[in-house]
Each structure stands twice: as structure tokens, then as C-alpha cells.
Amino acid sequence: MASEPMASEPMRVLTVNPGSSSLKVSLLDLDDTVLAVESGTGHEMAPMVTDMPKPDAIGVRFVHGGTDFTEPVPIDAKVTEQLRDLADLAPLHQPASLHALSEITGALPGIPAVACFDTAFHTTLPDAAATYALPEQWRQRFTLRRYGFHGLSFSYAVRRTGELLGTIPPRMVVCHLGSGASLCAIAEGRSIDTTMGFTPLEGLVMASRAGSIDPGIPLWLIKHGLSAQDVNSALDRDSGLRGLAGTGDMRRIHELAGERDVNALAALDVYHHRLRACAAAMTASLGGLDALVFTGGIGEHDPSVRMRLAEDLAFLGVSVDPHRNTGVDGDADITSDDASVRTLVVAAREDLEIAAGTRRALAPR
Template sequence: MRVLVVNAGSSSLRLRLLGPDDTVERTADIGPHDIAATLADWPAPDAVGHRVVHGGTQFTEPVVVDARVRAALADLTELAPLHQPKSLAGLDTVSALLDVPAVACFDTAFHTTIPAAAATYAIPREWRERYAIRRYGFHGLSHAYCSARVGELLGRSDARVITCHLGAGASVAAVVGGRSVDTTMGFTPLEGLVMATRSGSVDPGLVLWLAERMPVDELTKALEERSGLLGLAGTADLREADAAAVEVYIHRLVQGIASMAASAGGLDALAFTGGVGENSATVRARAAERLGFLGVAVSSPLNAAGAEEITGASSVRVFVVPAREDLEIARGTRSALAMLGGT
């Protein structure tokens, strides 16, 4: 089955066509208005897999999109107002162009296995129930692929794996036996690590204090778009950030990894993925140095070369895994259609 993978971002859209054996036949990073012109020259797919950021509590697996599902996805927009509309726009545009099944694959779905103790905020019960407030977690498609790949490299399915998705957005997940048991992002993608322009976790009292001194929309925009590395160093590019900003970034990353190791009950493997995770030997080395107490060490030559395994003299194996959300989406698309007898 040939699968067209549609990954809608905040300002661009990535299309990738995967053949039946998952070879990449076509790929393009385009603007949302260039979809029709791009697809006009591509081979026709048998199905389309869409990355959808939020699946709420009802979508825990990839699902074939029909009118009912489409309406339910729209209802979730208030939980992800920055991301869900982009996903839905991509879904609608491609569905209007191609008369093939569409499958929604969710970033939140992988984390629905997180136990209640890790998913629950200590806030009034009526808030949690009325507004479906819980720690959802994000980047699930990336964490799912990365942890599965590490399991293959380890040759075991019961490993305790910490996956670090480090890009413009960043999160760490604890995966035990292929199931997510905790992650650093929560109700929104703002919680957790320092990111390119997002603040990561801040004292909620600080947010309340600031909300008394500025409009809420201004505060929201600042935390989403003018914080993180940009707020610390005046640049969202880690390679250009000053030493003090990088130190804050590393501190939060190490803190996140250590907390995920505690949630996993130990650590067998640590994996780095995403643009920063794959390309910054410095981030990997500095994180490993701080995590020596957990048995983590990297080989300097292997780390500098960006090898797939960069384990040093350590009890924990360390890997660099290229991010392939497209493969995870294609897998989910084929699985959802197979359950309906579509293959």
C-alpha cells in the first residue's frame, strides 16, 4: 500500500509519499496553499495518513476519518488551538483532492497508557471532569517510533527506554516495554523542557501574577513565541545561544531525563531524536556527563560522528535515532485500514 503522509505544522506542511516497502518516493516541504500543485505530479496514493496533534481521551489509536470523526476532531480544537486547525485544514484540502481513505494518527495517543498517578493534576475534581484536564503528552508519534527502533537495536521488548525528542519543541518520555509511562509535556505542549520559543514549565503562581499585569492573550503569545531560548538568548537557534542560555537548556533536559528514569523504575537505554537530538553532539555529551550517576556515558568519537549507537563505558546504552514520524503514521494508517478490512 502506497501511503501519503501529511504532517501539518504551524507555518508549513510536509508531504511524504511512502511506497509499499516504506521507501520514500516523494517528499516536499511546502506552504499550505501549494498542496494541489505538488500532488498533481505525484503518483496516486492508496491512502493518506495525517498527523493530528490532539486526540483527547477518545482517540487512543489511529482512526479512519469519516464525518463523525471529523466533527469530533474539530471539537478538540479548544484543547490545541494552535495546532488542531492546521491539521484539520490539511485533512480537508487533501481529502478534497484525493478520493482515498484518510486516517488520523495522533500525537497524544501514545501517551494514553500513562498511569493515573502521572497523568492527574492536583486540582479540583470538578475542573478535571468538566474540562477533561489531564496530562496528555505530545510528540507521541516520534516517541513511539524512536522507542520501537531502540527496542529493535537492543533485541528486547521489555526495556526501560528514555526517548528525548529535541527540536523546536522538546519533550522526554519514559517508555517501558513499548508503552509510555510518563512524559514531560502535559495538558499543553508548553509544559516541560526549555524549547526554541516556548518557556517550558514555569511556576503557575508566576503566570497568575503576570495575568494581573497584562492581557491574557499577550501573556499566552509571550510564553509560546517569545520565551525559551529566544527569551534567554535572543535567538531560538541553540547553536547561536550564549553559554548561560545553553546551561539553562541542559539543566532542564537533564532534570527531565532523570525524572523520567524515576518513572520508568530505571534506565536501560537513552535515545536522542529530533533536529537538536540528532545533530548536536554537544547537547548529547553534556547531558550524558551530567547523567553519569545513572550509568550514562557516551563515546566521544562515536558521538562526534553521530553514530547510531554512541554508548561509552556505561551500563546504559545510548542511541541517536533519526526522527521518522512518517513511518509511524504509515504504520498506523495501514493498521487502521486493515482492521476495517481495507487491505
């Protein structure tokens, strides 16, 4: 696992993006042309890169950087140990990223690797948004604060929205909707509020994560005989849409809802109730809304979710054109002609943010 900066840039970068339910590997050329891409649900790296050209550098997505990592950083043994210490704050992601790092550096020895962090985009959160109302000694001892996640996705969505519209809207709410999901309030390109917090459990209803719940519930469950480990596992893996409808697959939930399955219909209602409330809260943090942006697997590919949220936010001036909404293929402006808020769909390209961060981290100082 090398950590020495490269002699020059640009460079060919292999991006490694372990998600909560998937793994994607992309090789980007010097001009960010995608030379090769592999994806899967496992984390065995060697077969995925065997036939790819050799990269100059490797960039690995890490969900949690804590307070130590606010920029991409070359990886060495010390950094790896620090990343391992953060694993219990993102149990669905951090171990997967550490495993992928071990696999890819084993498959490609001697190539420098860089960690790129989802939390880094949210270092601009004001204290009022980042601070939990907890005892000061807890906040100081355990560094309890809202970190925010999906930062690589949000960062790209901001940049791409600026390219599509010719300027970055001053007040944006970006909706990263996938297996994991969160919203971000972005003022002048900077994160000022977000729905995920200390861990990726807070906020929206997700595929298998509960999102925000009364903190008394896990305490009550533990008091009544469940172990802390079982409660934590259930909140991460057996809750959310899976807990409501028996599946975390939104496509399957739509199918079941079409068959009038009561659990699927209820799951959609709960999902959209939380989504509407959080989107309105993000808008309140901004003091208004100029653009609503959808990204992530559901955000990009589910026109019914986009339409329903747009209808829920009509009072803010959001309205989407039905034909544009159903005809999305890649990046698109789906705003209706009479809307005061622009609504866009942006294909998630975390690989581009990882590559850019890797090049910055390895550039000569």
C-alpha cells in the same frame, strides 16, 4: 474527504506531518519505501503533491486526540469537528493539521484520510502520572489530565531501538528534542511518564515555548493588565530559547555562545538545567535506566547537546564515545565502551508510524 475502509492492504500511503515550524509530506510504497518527499514551512499542499504518484490513502498527524481518540481513525465530518474542538489545546499544531487536511483532501479528492495522534501513545500512563492535583469537579468537567505528546516519534523510537539492539530495553528514556521537545519514560515499550501534559506547553524549554513555569505567573500577568490571549501567545511563541537568547534556532545559539554572548550562554544553561532535571525525573519513574535515546532535529544533529546531557547523567551510568557522538549519520549507537547504559541516536520517522496507523485504520474489519 472519504472515510470508507479500503478493500485490502497493504496500501500506498501519503503521510502529512505538520509540525510547529514545518510541514513534511512523504509518499510511502507498499513496503514503506519512500517514493517521494516534500517539505517546507508553509501549508499549501497542492504544489507539494502535484508530481507524486496517486496514493491509496492519506495519513495526517494530529498532535491532540483528547480522550476520544486513542487510535488512528478514518476522518469524516464528525471527526473533523471533534478535532477542531481540540484546537485550543495545541494552538501551534492542531489548526495547522486541520488546514493541511483541508488542503490535501481538496488536492486529492475521493482518497480516504486517517488521523493519527501523538497523544495515543500515552494512553498507558498510570493515573499517578496522568492526574493533576486539581479539584475533582474541574478534572471531570474539563477532562484535565496529562495527555503527553510526540507519541508517534516515541513509538517509532522504541521500535527502532529494539531493532538496533535486538530487544527493546526494559527501561528507556527517549528524548525528542526539536522546536518542540519532550521526554518519555518507557517501561517494556509502554509510556509511563512524560514531560508534556494537558497541552504541549509543559516540560522542557523549547524553541519558542516556555515549558514548565509557576502557574501563578500567567495569573499575575493577567491581574496586572495583560490579556489572557497575549499571555498565551507569548508563552507559545515568544518564550523558551527565543525569549532567552532572541532566537529559537539552536544552531544560531551555539554560534552566539561561541562568541561569548551572555544571553546565548545563559540560554544554554537554562535549557540544559531543565533537560537534566527532567531526564533524571523520567529515570526515577522507571526505577533505573537501560537506554537513553535521542531523536528529533536537535537530538539527531546536535552532538554538543547529547554530550552535555550524557555528562550530566554520568551518575546514572550514561557515557558516550566522543568520536561516535560527533560522527553520527542516521541511526547510531554512541555508547562508550565502559558505560552501563546504552545511548542511541534514532532518526525520527513519524511517517512510518503514520503509514502503519493509516493501514490499520483502513483495514477490513
